[in-house]
Amino acid sequence: MNGTPLKEEDLKKIHIIKYKPDAKYSYTAGQAYSKFLAGLKEKKIIGRKCNKCGRVYVPPRMYCDDCFKPTDEWIEVKDEGIVETAVASYISWTRERLEKPEIVGVIRLFPSRDNDWVFPGIFHRICVDLEQVKDMSVFGKKVKAVWNEERIGSVNDIECFKVVE
Amino acid sequence: MKIGIIGVGWYGFKPSIKDSSFREMMFEASTRAYEEANINPRTDVDTFISCQEDFWEGISISDEFAPDPIGGAMRPTMTVTGDGIQGIVHGIMHISSGLSNITTVEAHAKPSDILSLNHIIEFGHDPIYGRIGAKNCNFLAGLEAVKYMQKSKIEREDLAYVVAKNKELGLKNPRASFASKLSIDDVMNSEYVVYPLTELDISRYVDGAIVIVLASEEVARKYTDTPIWITGASFASDSTLELSELGEANYLKIASKKAYQMAKINPKQIKSAFIDDTYSYKELEHIEALGLSQNVKEDLREGQFYPGGKIPVNPLGGLLSVGRPLEASGLSLLLDAISYLRDGEENAIVGSWRGIPTFTGGVLVVSRK
Amino acid sequence: MKTNLNFRRVAVIGAGLTLFRRRMLETPQELAWEASKAALDEAGLDLKDIDCVVIGSAPDAFDGVHMKGEYLAHAGGVKKMVSRVFVGGATGVMVPISAWYHVASGLCEKVLAIAEEKMSPARPHPQSVFKYIWDPITEKPLNPNLIWIFAMEMHRYMHVNKISKEEIALVSVKNKRNALNNPYAQAAANLTVDDILNSEVLVWPVQRLDTSPVSDGAAAMVITSEDVARRHTDTPVWIEGVGWALDNTEWIQRDLYYPRYLEYAARMAYRMAGIENPFKEIDVIEPYDPFDYKELHHIEGLMIAKRGDAPKLLKEGVFDIDGDIPSSPSGGLLGVGNPIAAAGLMKTISIYWQLKGTAGKMQVKKPVHTGLAQAWGDLMQASTVVVMRN
Numbered sequence: 001m002n003g004t005p006l007k008e009e010d011l012k013k014i015h016i017i018k019y020k021p022d023a024k025y026s027y028t029a030g031q032a033y034s035k036f037l038a039g040l041k042e043k044k045i046i047g048r049k050c051n052k053c054g055r056v057y058v059p060p061r062m063y064c065d066d067c068f069k070p071t072d073e074w075i076e077v078k079d080e081g082i083v084e085t086a087v088a089s090y091i092s093w094t095r096e097r098l099e100k101p102e103i104v105g106v107i108r109l110f111p112s113r114d115n116d117w118v119f120p121g122i123f124h125r126i127c128v129d130l131e132q133v134k135d136m137s138v139f140g141k142k143v144k145a146v147w148n149e150e151r152i153g154s155v156n157d158i159e160c161f162k163v164v165e
Numbered sequence: 166m167k168i169g170i171i172g173v174g175w176y177g178f179k180p181s182i183k184d185s186s187f188r189e190m191m192f193e194a195s196t197r198a199y200e201e202a203n204i205n206p207r208t209d210v211d212t213f214i215s216c217q218e219d220f221w222e223g224i225s226i227s228d229e230f231a232p233d234p235i236g237g238a239m240r241p242t243m244t245v246t247g248d249g250i251q252g253i254v255h256g257i258m259h260i261s262s263g264l265s266n267i268t269t270v271e272a273h274a275k276p277s278d279i280l281s282l283n284h285i286i287e288f289g290h291d292p293i294y295g296r297i298g299a300k301n302c303n304f305l306a307g308l309e310a311v312k313y314m315q316k317s318k319i320e321r322e323d324l325a326y327v328v329a330k331n332k333e334l335g336l337k338n339p340r341a342s343f344a345s346k347l348s349i350d351d352v353m354n355s356e357y358v359v360y361p362l363t364e365l366d367i368s369r370y371v372d373g374a375i376v377i378v379l380a381s382e383e384v385a386r387k388y389t390d391t392p393i394w395i396t397g398a399s400f401a402s403d404s405t406l407e408l409s410e411l412g413e414a415n416y417l418k419i420a421s422k423k424a425y426q427m428a429k430i431n432p433k434q435i436k437s438a439f440i441d442d443t444y445s446y447k448e449l450e451h452i453e454a455l456g457l458s459q460n461v462k463e464d465l466r467e468g469q470f471y472p473g474g475k476i477p478v479n480p481l482g483g484l485l486s487v488g489r490p491l492e493a494s495g496l497s498l499l500l501d502a503i504s505y506l507r508d509g510e511e512n513a514i515v516g517s518w519r520g521i522p523t524f525t526g527g528v529l530v531v532s533r534k
Numbered sequence: 535m536k537t538n539l540n541f542r543r544v545a546v547i548g549a550g551l552t553l554f555r556r557r558m559l560e561t562p563q564e565l566a567w568e569a570s571k572a573a574l575d576e577a578g579l580d581l582k583d584i585d586c587v588v589i590g591s592a593p594d595a596f597d598g599v600h601m602k603g604e605y606l607a608h609a610g611g612v613k614k615m616v617s618r619v620f621v622g623g624a625t626g627v628m629v630p631i632s633a634w635y636h637v638a639s640g641l642c643e644k645v646l647a648i649a650e651e652k653m654s655p656a657r658p659h660p661q662s663v664f665k666y667i668w669d670p671i672t673e674k675p676l677n678p679n680l681i682w683i684f685a686m687e688m689h690r691y692m693h694v695n696k697i698s699k700e701e702i703a704l705v706s707v708k709n710k711r712n713a714l715n716n717p718y719a720q721a722a723a724n725l726t727v728d729d730i731l732n733s734e735v736l737v738w739p740v741q742r743l744d745t746s747p748v749s750d751g752a753a754a755m756v757i758t759s760e761d762v763a764r765r766h767t768d769t770p771v772w773i774e775g776v777g778w779a780l781d782n783t784e785w786i787q788r789d790l791y792y793p794r795y796l797e798y799a800a801r802m803a804y805r806m807a808g809i810e811n812p813f814k815e816i817d818v819i820e821p822y823d824p825f826d827y828k829e830l831h832h833i834e835g836l837m838i839a840k841r842g843d844a845p846k847l848l849k850e851g852v853f854d855i856d857g858d859i860p861s862s863p864s865g866g867l868l869g870v871g872n873p874i875a876a877a878g879l880m881k882t883i884s885i886y887w888q889l890k891g892t893a894g895k896m897q898v899k900k901p902v903h904t905g906l907a908q909a910w911g912d913l914m915q916a917s918t919v920v921v922m923r924n
Contacts, residue, residue: 001552001718002550002551002553002568002571003555004559005555005559006555006557006559014559021600029671057784059784065782084789085689085790087686087689087738089681089682089685089737090735090736090737091679092677093664093665093678095679105686106686106786118788119787119788121784121786123672123673123676123786124676130738134738134739139689139693155676
């Protein structure tokens with residue numbers, strides 16, 4: 001068999017070179033995301049609409065990838081929508097256990113219809129009981145954004161989406 | 166083999182583009198390419214290739230962002246982590262294998278978004294012994310330049326000739342952000358970054374996006390009466406740093422041998438050259454590797470690499486004038502070659518290099534016939 | 535109709551793997567070389583015979599090298615035409631697809647296809663690398679981890695198709711059991727559905743035993759023209775269909791319960807291979823299974839089962855090692871391990887060995903003539919499919 005597996009205790013016997021990459025970036029938000037982030041500061045969710053196919057892009061895009069043409073207009077969508085999917089995370093991004101599970105999911109924002117295959121969507125935290133995630137009763141629920149008092153133009157300007165019915 | 170180039174588009178080529186994201190730049194470049202080719206990517210293009218690297222983008226698995234802005238969503242889209250010329254060769258293989266009639270190849274760069282570019286380059290060195298914490302990531306080019314100069318009896322002044330030539334020729338190029346009229350003395354008197362290279366000997370980074378539309382011979386003839394043909398294409402790596410031959414661009418030797426064979430052409434029949442000049446000495450080293458001159462020093466001093474000479478080399482200024490758009494560097498040279506051919510030249514060779522710390526490059530033979 | 539005669543025939547004549555393990559001593563280059571050497575040995579070729587090399591590896595951050603393709607080129611691509619292809623997690627099957635067109639185009643004769651991943655070096659945890667695969671502006675600020683992706687998709691799939699976690703756990707039971715026959719496997723086990731449902735909850739509905747482990751490993755294949763194949767083996771395995779597709783980046787804007795992009799990729803491969811009814815015409819499959827529900831999700835996207843029907847067929851035993859369409863006979867990523875790109879290529883190799891009849895204890899019971907391997911990746915948007923015949 002090819003390869004030499006190591007056990008935990010072997011790690012002390014071998015040479016390990018540590019290196020922390022210094023990788024720093026200042027991502028250009030561009031035209032679409034700049035407007036989106038500015039909108040969040042004003043408690044607005046801004047999308048971009050393609051008048052050819054009618055699709056609304058949230059987060060916005062300056063082009064419609066289906067029609068391959070520039071999108072046509074800025075559209076403010078509701079800060080309300082329907083829970084498409086929701087999950088409860090018991091681990092952090094570094095895989096440490098969390099005391100209290102974090103609930104996140106995807107919200108299909110209004111205006112959109114139940115059977116839309118593509119829709120304006122947002123990926124965010126959902127403030128709901130763990131049980132409602134586990135028994136899936138949160139699916140299809142109507143939710144609304146809870147905005148932070150202090151906003152800086154970031155997706156974190158929204159605290160979470162709260163069930164409103 | 167004959168593959169047609171039926172459309173090209175570019176966007177940017179400024180040191181820093183702050184009002185468009187890289188995706189918006191890709192969309193602008195591809196819109197222009199499809200307009201020139203007179204095709205609709207959603208119905209007419211069979212496969213899509215984007216050339217990019219995670220750490221240039223600052224996104225892990227950055228190919229997630231490849232399909233949408235080039236019309237490739239829900240289509241066979243893939244990335245080649247390499248120079249645009251490598252992407253072109255993959256595109257040629259898509260077409261020659263019968264998989265595709267029309268293929269889009271895209272490459273872009275947004276170095277102005279990278280705040281720690283020197284460190285990213287160091288991160289490309291071998292993790293165990295290659296990362297020496299050099300203050301200047303160009304040190305490797307300095308090492309190689311000295312080796313090359315010693316081997317080919319090139320003097321510091323010869324490098325200044327290359328710089329002055331390319332900076333001046335770039336004045337005719339609409340993409341050249343760094344063109345200027347300089348004297349040999351201006352170059353000789355500027356300060357060294359790493360001996361023997363001054364700031365003027367090192368191409369500057371530039372933001373930009375390029376899209377090239379390729380088509381099979383039969384299809385190309387349907388879309389245009391004046392395609393540019395690719396008749397030979399290959400790429401190669403020498404090895405990693407410790408085993409590659411400094412001062413010899415073996416990657417271009419290997420790749421060009423194959424490309425000449427495919428094109429059934431010998432270097433003497435090549436009429437113009439668009440070759441990597443990320444560093445001034447690289448232009449000379451690459452001329453030798455491609456077999457374009459028997460005496461590089463003499464030809465350079467006699468002005469044989471200017472338009473009107475034996476073989477114009479980077480007659481639109483090369484990367485020293487246009488700048489180095491990371492993985493789009495090879496396509497930038499190809500764009501120059503295409504405009505030169507459209508202006509009347511018969512054929513050209515394009516030779517790219519992926520930059521430090523690689524020993525990888527690609528070659529295309531392009532022709533009007 | 536069997537094959538499209540416009541295509542040059544392309545064969546697989548050798549394959550090799552390293553062990554898949556949580557942590558390996560070898561460097562990424564060494565792992566890649568070990569697998570390459572084994573593949574060359576099986577093919578009866580030397581490295582000097584190889585004219586082109588294709589490399590696959592997923593995020594550069596895992597091995598901790600920028601331009602990882604250049605670094606890995608050392609494992610076989612010295613002084614050759616060598617390049618790296620990349621479609622996220624779907625890369626493992628993109629590698630043989632790319633090797634296929636290297637040969638089918640006539641540009642190359644003998645291609646070495648290599649895939650390698652070393653996940654163990656990443657700190658603080660290999661998981662943390664995945665934060666950087668999200669959109670840096672609209673998603674990364676939420677501090678996401680990779681498992682969120684799978685949990686969100688799995689839950690949507692369960693909700694729309696009314697599928698239970700018990701039904702999904704059967705995939706994990708099957709694959710980890712299949713892996714007991716695989717000498718390279720990292721996570722082989724005889725488990726029950728209860729074991730899986732009692733394992734640590736990571737991100738509900740995903741539990742630890744629903745997932746594949748963090749792994750180091752490499753895989754390689756030798757892929758050649760028909761002439762070369764005939765000279766070196768009496769039992770070449772032909773690559774007869776390739777397909778891939780990427781949906782857009784906007785995963786939050788589409789219904790996740792069905793992988794439409796995979797259907798597109800599969801249609802491309804089926805058209806090429808002349809397959810009209812995949813359920814009847816394909817004998818053995820290796821669908822991508824980094825998480826248990828994914829195998830079912832993919833079997834539906836491959837149109838081998840109708841939407842929502844895969845769990846039923848699984849329960850009936852269709853996908854068992856002695857079933858009508860054995861699925862993941864190698865043990866899959868759940869059983870063998872998941873060094874991302876290497877895992878995808880391992881699945882392709884599994885089909886190759888099945889069709890050649892050299893899969894040893896992994897060999898499925900029924901005679902097999904047509905097999906399929908598939909991988910998946912990016913932000914729930916990419917799939918790659920390869921169809922092979924003996």
